[in-house]
Amino acid sequence: MLTMICSLSCLAQTDSTHYEPIDSDSIFTISSDSTLLQELAPLDTIASQDTRQLDLKLQAPDSTVTLKKKQKRDWATWTPSPQRALWLALVIPGGGQIYNRKYWKLPIIYGGMMGCIYALTWNNTMYKDYSQAFIDISDDDPTTASYTKFMHLGRVIDDTNINRYTNLFKKRKDKYRRWRDLSFFVMVGVYALSVIDAYVDAELSVFDISRDLSLKVHPTVIGNPTVNNPIYASSLGLNCQLNF
Numbered sequence: 001m002l003t004m005i006c007s008l009s010c011l012a013q014t015d016s017t018h019y020e021p022i023d024s025d026s027i028f029t030i031s032s033d034s035t036l037l038q039e040l041a042p043l044d045t046i047a048s049q050d051t052r053q054l055d056l057k058l059q060a061p062d063s064t065v066t067l068k069k070k071q072k073r074d075w076a077t078w079t080p081s082p083q084r085a086l087w088l089a090l091v092i093p094g095g096g097q098i099y100n101r102k103y104w105k106l107p108i109i110y111g112g113m114m115g116c117i118y119a120l121t122w123n124n125t126m127y128k129d130y131s132q133a134f135i136d137i138s139d140d141d142p143t144t145a146s147y148t149k150f151m152h153l154g155r156v157i158d159d160t161n162i163n164r165y166t167n168l169f170k171k172r173k174d175k176y177r178r179w180r181d182l183s184f185f186v187m188v189g190v191y192a193l194s195v196i197d198a199y200v201d202a203e204l205s206v207f208d209i210s211r212d213l214s215l216k217v218h219p220t221v222i223g224n225p226t227v228n229n230p231i232y233a234s235s236l237g238l239n240c241q242l243n244f
Contacts, residue, residue, distance in 0.1 A: 080202040089198035093191060096198020100205070109194045116187030123180035130176060134169040137162065216241040 080100045089096030093113060097105045133147035137157070147169060151157070157165055220239040227233040 079205050082199050082202040085198045085202035086195065089195040093194060096195065096202070100198060100201050102201060105194075105197065109190065112190040113187055116183050116190060120180060120183040120187065123176050123183055127173060127176035127180055130169055130173040134166065134173050137166050137169060 085096040085099050088099050094106050094109045097103070097109065129146075130150075133150055136144040137147045147157070147165070150169075217238055217240050220237055222235050222237040224233045224235065
């Protein structure tokens with residue numbers, strides 16, 4: 001009994017922070033309360049520390065990863081490029097006006113081109129019809145009579161009026177052919193004007209149109225260096241000065 005009491009007193013006097021585990025292969029040592037809290041830190045604290053370390057690495061001067069924020073374009077100070085506006089207008093009808101941000105011109109350009117395309121198609125159809133009618137009325141084949149669809153109700157072509165109708169169909173054929181060709185050239189002209197307008201508009205985007213533009217007219221003395229007499233060498237006139 002005395003031996004057991006002495007053994008218990010000796011165990012009580014030893015360091016309370018060291019415990020011998022059941023498994024002899026591993027020993028867990030807890031030195032203090034702070035160490036215990038550090039060992040048992042929650043997972044979210046460890047994750048936040050790792051995130052802060054990653055941010056520090058990205059912000060380091062020697063880091064190979066650079067994050068650049070794209071700056072927005074300031075449309076108030078933006079000026080179009082004439083060369084780019086020219087090429088866009090050549091490739092896409094109205095593309096130069098879209099690039100120059102002149103959207104109100106698009107209905108004019110597209111409306112003009114669509115009108116020219118409609119006129120070209122209609123005149124070409126009429127030219128083909130009257131051309132075929134002229135061919136049919138000129139030949140001796142009675143089965144080819146496409147010209148009858150142009151005749152008024154009750155009218156018949158015979159030997160008395162065949163020459164008059166032949167000349168009429170020929171004139172209308174030539175007229176619609178001219179109108180067809182004219183519609184094509186007008187469409188090309190509208191396209192060319194859209195290209196020129198896009199280039200000139202971009203070129204004049206930096207032109208001064210402020211209120212400082214003014215015309216000043218004031219009297220002045222005009223000299224004539226070819227006359228030796230100083231009295232006749234000078235004359236009064238008007239000086240026109242335009243500020244732009």
